[in-house]
Amino acid sequence: MSTTSLSTSAPTVRARTIHAPEAAPTALTTAASYAGRTLRQYIRTPQLIIVNSVTSIMFLLIFRFVFGGAINTNGIPYANFLIPSLAAASGLFAGGVVGVAEDAESGFFDRLRSLPVPRAAIMLGRSMADTVLITWGSIVTIVVGFAVGFRPKGSVAELLVAFVLCVLFAAAWSWLQIFLGLMAGTAQAAQGLSFSVFPLIFVSSAYVPVGSMPGWMQPIARHQPVTSMVDAVRALVIGGDTNAMFGASQGFLVLKAIAWSVGIALAFAGLSVRNFNRR
Amino acid sequence: MAAIAPMMLCMHSSSPPFSVEASGLRKSFGKTVAIDDLAIECRAGQVTALLGPNGAGKSTFVRMVATLVRPDAGTLRVCGVDAVAHPSEVRRLIGLAGQSAAVEPALTGRENLIMVAKLFGHRKAAAIAAADSVLGEVGLSDDGGRLVREYSGGMRRRLDLAASLVGAPRVLLLDEPTTGLDPRTRLDLWDSVRSLVAAGTDVLLTTQYLEEADRLADRVVIIDHGRVIATGSPSELKSQAGRDVVVLTLARSDDRAAAEPVLRAIGTDEPRFDPIARALTVAVENGPDALSRVLAALAAERVGIDDITLRRPTLDEVFLTLTGAPR
Numbered sequence: 001m002s003t004t005s006l007s008t009s010a011p012t013v014r015a016r017t018i019h020a021p022e023a024a025p026t027a028l029t030t031a032a033s034y035a036g037r038t039l040r041q042y043i044r045t046p047q048l049i050i051v052n053s054v055t056s057i058m059f060l061l062i063f064r065f066v067f068g069g070a071i072n073t074n075g076i077p078y079a080n081f082l083i084p085s086l087a088a089a090s091g092l093f094a095g096g097v098v099g100v101a102e103d104a105e106s107g108f109f110d111r112l113r114s115l116p117v118p119r120a121a122i123m124l125g126r127s128m129a130d131t132v133l134i135t136w137g138s139i140v141t142i143v144v145g146f147a148v149g150f151r152p153k154g155s156v157a158e159l160l161v162a163f164v165l166c167v168l169f170a171a172a173w174s175w176l177q178i179f180l181g182l183m184a185g186t187a188q189a190a191q192g193l194s195f196s197v198f199p200l201i202f203v204s205s206a207y208v209p210v211g212s213m214p215g216w217m218q219p220i221a222r223h224q225p226v227t228s229m230v231d232a233v234r235a236l237v238i239g240g241d242t243n244a245m246f247g248a249s250q251g252f253l254v255l256k257a258i259a260w261s262v263g264i265a266l267a268f269a270g271l272s273v274r275n276f277n278r279r
Numbered sequence: 280m281a282a283i284a285p286m287m288l289c290m291h292s293s294s295p296p297f298s299v300e301a302s303g304l305r306k307s308f309g310k311t312v313a314i315d316d317l318a319i320e321c322r323a324g325q326v327t328a329l330l331g332p333n334g335a336g337k338s339t340f341v342r343m344v345a346t347l348v349r350p351d352a353g354t355l356r357v358c359g360v361d362a363v364a365h366p367s368e369v370r371r372l373i374g375l376a377g378q379s380a381a382v383e384p385a386l387t388g389r390e391n392l393i394m395v396a397k398l399f400g401h402r403k404a405a406a407i408a409a410a411d412s413v414l415g416e417v418g419l420s421d422d423g424g425r426l427v428r429e430y431s432g433g434m435r436r437r438l439d440l441a442a443s444l445v446g447a448p449r450v451l452l453l454d455e456p457t458t459g460l461d462p463r464t465r466l467d468l469w470d471s472v473r474s475l476v477a478a479g480t481d482v483l484l485t486t487q488y489l490e491e492a493d494r495l496a497d498r499v500v501i502i503d504h505g506r507v508i509a510t511g512s513p514s515e516l517k518s519q520a521g522r523d524v525v526v527l528t529l530a531r532s533d534d535r536a537a538a539e540p541v542l543r544a545i546g547t548d549e550p551r552f553d554p555i556a557r558a559l560t561v562a563v564e565n566g567p568d569a570l571s572r573v574l575a576a577l578a579a580e581r582v583g584i585d586d587i588t589l590r591r592p593t594l595d596e597v598f599l600t601l602t603g604a605p606r
Contacts, residue, residue: 018409020447021400024371033397041385044426107381111442114345114380114452115398116370 027121034112034125038099042133052094052133053140059093060086060141063207064148071208074245076238080152083145084237085206085230087166090137091173092197092226096130100181101190109276120273127174127269134170138163154239158250162236165257169229172261175268182275206230225260232257297356298323298450298481299344304353306339306505313339314350315505321450321498326472326482328496330489330598336505337485338379341454344483345375358449371400374443377454377485381439382427388438389414389423392445399446406445413441417471433464440471444480451475453484457491469495489595501601509601516597522547523566524590525573529557530583541576545569557585562592 025033042048060082068078103109112122142150152159176197184190201207203217204226210218221227232253235242242250299321306314314336321327329337342348343355346366355362357369382391392410401409414423417437427435436456443451453472457465472495476482486492492499493513501509501516509516525546529538535552538559542550546561546569553560563569570589577584592600 018412018445018447020371020449021402021405023400024367025398025400029397033394037383037386037390037394040390041383044385107379108383110342110345110347111375111380111382111395112398113347114370114373114375115395115446116367116400117398 024116024118027118027124030117030121031125031128034122035128036125038096038126038129039132041099042129049133049136052137056086056090056093056137056141057144060144061148067207072212073209076245077149077151079145079149080238081234082207083141083150084152084162084234085204086141086145087138087162088169088229088233089173089201089204089206089226090141090166091134091170091177092201094134094137095174095177095194096126096133097177097181097184097194098187098190099130100126100178101184102187104182105186113276119277123178123269123272123276126178127171130174130177131167131171134174135167138166138170152237152239154237158236158239161254162233165229165233165236165254165261168258168261172264172268175265175272179268179272179275182272200224200226204230205234225257225264228253228260229257296323297321298325298358299327299483300354300356300359301340301343302354304340304343304355305351306336306343306348307351313505314343317353317502317505317507319500319507319510321481321483323481324479325497326476326484326495328492328499329483329485329502330487330492330499331485331502332487335503337502338454339505340502341375341377341452341483341485342379344369344450345373345379345452346370347379371446372449373452374446374448374450375452375454376439376443377452377456378458379452379454380443382435382442384428385426387424387426388419388430388434388441391427391438392423392441395442396445401445409445409447413444416444416474417441418467431464433460433467436460436464436468437471440468444475449481451480451482453482455485455487458487465491489593489598501598503601509597514591517591517593522562522564522592523569524560524592524596525563525566525570526558526560526588526590527573527577527584528586529559530585532557534582535559537580538577538582541573541580541582545572545576563589 063082064079068082071078073081113119154162180193180196181190184193203221204224205221206226210221210227213221231246235246235250235253238245242248242253246253297320299319301320302318304314304317317336317340319340329340331337339348343350344357344362346362346369350363358372360368360372362369386394389410392413393406396406396409397403411420411423414420417440419434419437419441422430422434427438430438440453440456456472457468460468469491472482472484484495497512499511499513499516500507525542527538529535532554539550539552542559542561546563548562550559550561552558566589570587574587
């Protein structure tokens with residue numbers, strides 16, 4: 001607050017010391033700048049991360065202790081059944097849907113769109129930051145999981161691949177969340193839209209074996225991406241012979257899950273970038 | 280490394296005479312016509328104010344110049360660059376602030392500016408230097424390290440202004456920069472804008488405040504229903520809408536009945552009476568002559584007056600005359 005004068009006389013002319021940049025920013029600079037801002041926003045708004053973590057921990061505990069006892073998982077301890085799926089589907093509980101809508105609503109996106117940036121890189125930066133947020137949710141799930149009886153049986157290599165898959169799924173779902181946020185346009189609408197993905201989680205093998213569902217629902221549950229992702233991670237974490245439980249080899253399950261992730265990421269990245277570019 | 284960017288040319292001697300040039304612009308949102316055959320020329324080296332009521336199309340026009348909205352028809356050039364055909368080149372020439380843009384509350388003021396500077400294309404060191412320089416320009420040097428969520432409304436606006444400046448834009452677009460600010464903060468922001476202009480940035484601003492246009496702008500464009508209805512310097516507009524105004528304060532309210540016919544006969548519109556101030560106002564042609572005729576006629580009618588003045592119309596009166604409706 002340096003100016004306290006109310007005078008309307010000509011202000012002192014300061015020499016302009018800034019020069020216009022020589023070139024527009026690269027895609028990498030653009031993505032990194034926006035991702036950096038978004039991550040700092042998460043870190044400095046702890047309620048965002050706390051609400052996020054509390055929600056996933058609550059789901060975890062409710063299923064582990066309330067429903068878990070009633071769910072028959074063919075001899076696998078329910079914690080071992082549940083934790084891999086929650087870690088794999090973390091991107092459906094958290095992500096950028098509200099944050100993206102807020103940036104659209106506040107005019108923050110308009111500022112970015114008025115800058116000489118590659119616009120697709122803004123969306124990429126968002127996805128990068130949200131992938132970190134979602135992965136954080138997976139890590140919280142795994143840590144709490146250990147406390148409530150999760151005991152992975154897979155080898156270190158299998159567990160590492162499982163974690164990398166979780167990060168890949170996080171990236172894929174981040175694009176769905178970005179797209180929903182852009183569609184919502186306001187934070188309030190985004191809040192409501194964020195529940196629209198719940199059927200994807202519940203009508204899958206995440207919480208209960210697909211075989212326990214009504215006959216007409218089983219094909220839907222079996223052939224949707226969340227089931228593929230969950231099964232791949234679960235097969236790696238449980239280890240051993242997966243053919244008996246999943247009817248497919250580990251390798252096939254992993255490749256199928258990767259294919260789904262890449263498909264989802266490409267589809268929603270395309271839609272998001274198109275929506276963000278529209279004017 | 281030392282390649283000369285195309286826009287550097289725009290910044291020096293070969294500058295086109297107009298920073299923003301629009302003609303035949305149209306834009307509809309569904310059935311709502313926001314911009315209807317709009318033609319505007321903003322001269323380089325000037326502050327141009329777009330003045331109009333809510334919904335007049337001011338923001339839509341600024342958003343077109345900022346390449347956020349694509350015109351349905353017409354041409355739009357910024358520093359000679361076609362904004363429809365080459366939007367990314369235009370983005371290197373402009374800075375946008377005001378209700379169409381925002382700053383991040385969870386970053387410090389300085390972090391906000393460094394981010395935007397990088398997104399303008401500055402390398403890290405240059406981005407930091409640019410951020411610190413504009414922080415000083417808008418008087419926020421001491422607050423650059425604080426989170427924006429702790430800023431007052433006025434500080435946010437100044438930071439927003441600073442963010443639009445870190446890329447050293449050729450044309451600054453300010454969309455209602457002071458809407459919602461208290462009068463003191465508004466004056467501070469006006470000072471900031473004036474010093475920018477003095478340092479050589481062209482400004483296109485939108486405002487609903489006639490006083491803001493009067494105080495800041497070299498040239499005022501009044502728009503309503505997406506069309507230009509008048510354009511000129513503030514004083515040109517005042518004399519264009521015309522006529523001088525005679526304001527007289529009656530000694531006694533009872534004399535209104537005698538005074539009104541006198542003013543009606545000499546003035547060019549219906550006299551207006553303000554009962555609290557006991558003031559009668561009427562527009563006149565040829566002010567000084569009209570003033571003496573009013574005085575003579577009032578003396579003949581034995582109407583006592585406390586005060587009489589002849590003044591130029593305010594921009595408010597111009598605006599009301601031109602738009603034909605109270606705001």
